[in-house]
Amino acid sequence: MDIISLDKQFVANTYARFPVELVKGKGSLVYDAVGNEYIDLGTGIAVNGLGIADDGWKQAVVAQLDQIQHTSNLYYNAPCALLAETLCKRTGMQKVFFSNSGAEANECAIKAGRKYGELQKGKDYSTIITLKNSFHGRTITTLSATGQDVFHEHFTPMTDGFVYAKPNDFAQMQTLVKTQKCCAIMLELVQGEGGVVALEKEYVQAVAKLAEKENLLLIVDEVQTGNGRTGTLYAFEQFGIQPDVLTTAKGLGGGLPIGATLLGEKSAGLFTAGLNGSTFGGNPVCAAAAGYVLSRIDESLLSEVREKSAYIFRELTGANGVKSVTGMGLMIGVECERDVSEVIAECMEKGVLVIKAKNKMRLLPALNIPKELLEKAIKIIKEVCAK
Numbered sequence: 001m002d003i004i005s006l007d008k009q010f011v012a013n014t015y016a017r018f019p020v021e022l023v024k025g026k027g028s029l030v031y032d033a034v035g036n037e038y039i040d041l042g043t044g045i046a047v048n049g050l051g052i053a054d055d056g057w058k059q060a061v062v063a064q065l066d067q068i069q070h071t072s073n074l075y076y077n078a079p080c081a082l083l084a085e086t087l088c089k090r091t092g093m094q095k096v097f098f099s100n101s102g103a104e105a106n107e108c109a110i111k112a113g114r115k116y117g118e119l120q121k122g123k124d125y126s127t128i129i130t131l132k133n134s135f136h137g138r139t140i141t142t143l144s145a146t147g148q149d150v151f152h153e154h155f156t157p158m159t160d161g162f163v164y165a166k167p168n169d170f171a172q173m174q175t176l177v178k179t180q181k182c183c184a185i186m187l188e189l190v191q192g193e194g195g196v197v198a199l200e201k202e203y204v205q206a207v208a209k210l211a212e213k214e215n216l217l218l219i220v221d222e223v224q225t226g227n228g229r230t231g232t233l234y235a236f237e238q239f240g241i242q243p244d245v246l247t248t249a250k251g252l253g254g255g256l257p258i259g260a261t262l263l264g265e266k267s268a269g270l271f272t273a274g275l276n277g278s279t280f281g282g283n284p285v286c287a288a289a290a291g292y293v294l295s296r297i298d299e300s301l302l303s304e305v306r307e308k309s310a311y312i313f314r315e316l317t318g319a320n321g322v323k324s325v326t327g328m329g330l331m332i333g334v335e336c337e338r339d340v341s342e343v344i345a346e347c348m349e350k351g352v353l354v355i356k357a358k359n360k361m362r363l364l365p366a367l368n369i370p371k372e373l374l375e376k377a378i379k380i381i382k383e384v385c386a387k
């Protein structure tokens, strides 16, 4: 059966897929339907953080499948409560709302922001400041939060109440806070889809102080940067701030869909029964998977992430045909002199899967990628960039 033609005929045309059908893998190696082997530096867009079919992860998932696969939120389930406890204890947050994706985690954060504004300042204090070049999701409201006009085309009217500030321009942020009736500021600390660019630390700290002073919720979108990706469990730790609301998804479940909105001291009391919900949110199988993923992200794995990151930066910065290397941890953007799509296609031909972010190649290897596979992949990337 020709899966590619079948997909083209029956799956909605929302994706520009690579002409490859992936069938299986182990760790950081993945295989296509005709038997080609690839080193996976994309991990399903920062999702398979422990690689493919990790033994412990599989065990945790299967053990939960043997118990019960779904309960609904009408009842308690242990994996959900235990995961919430772990997330709170490791982040200094107080409560967690579970959903199924990054966009939904952000929807919940936006609801928290609006409710906070209403309680603290009045119903018209509903505006949320986000950054230009950000990405917050694909629902109408998270698209509206996304500070890139191209994403708004065709779908107007967008949800009201978002204004966009230029990244790293603190004076403009101050002006917006003064002139708009705000409830929250929402930041992506490393703009992933926007080209893997980290915000400046001083800016982030100044914005956090401003949010505190003006009694606004500071929402940090760690959907992509979270769960060990940047070399700490969450990226905010490296910026020296404490979010009021923290969202994450992608790598949390290690390959199963789960989103989480973590609420801090200022926001933990905002939700009461009936104010938000999700049929699948906190699903015990996804929660067991996430609990296992977090148990593996310890100081030893995180220091491995930081070492591998330093290695990639050392190898690629200033290499032939490489214009710039940006990002944090194992979330890295590589700007090449050659056309990025050609570079990505050629890497794939040579057995390395990488993805794109704007005009850059984006590297998102598994946190536990073996060093020799990483070295092999980086060697190929360097050859392709230098051509």
Ligand SMILES: *Cc1c(COP(=O)(O)O)cnc(C)c1O
Binding pocket: 100, 101, 102, 103, 104, 106, 135, 136, 137, 138, 188, 192, 193, 221, 222, 223, 224, 225, 249, 250
């Ligand atoms: C991927 C992403 C989202 C959206 O997550 P989905 O799971 O696709 O809904 C939101 N914010 C950031 C920063 C992301 O990288």
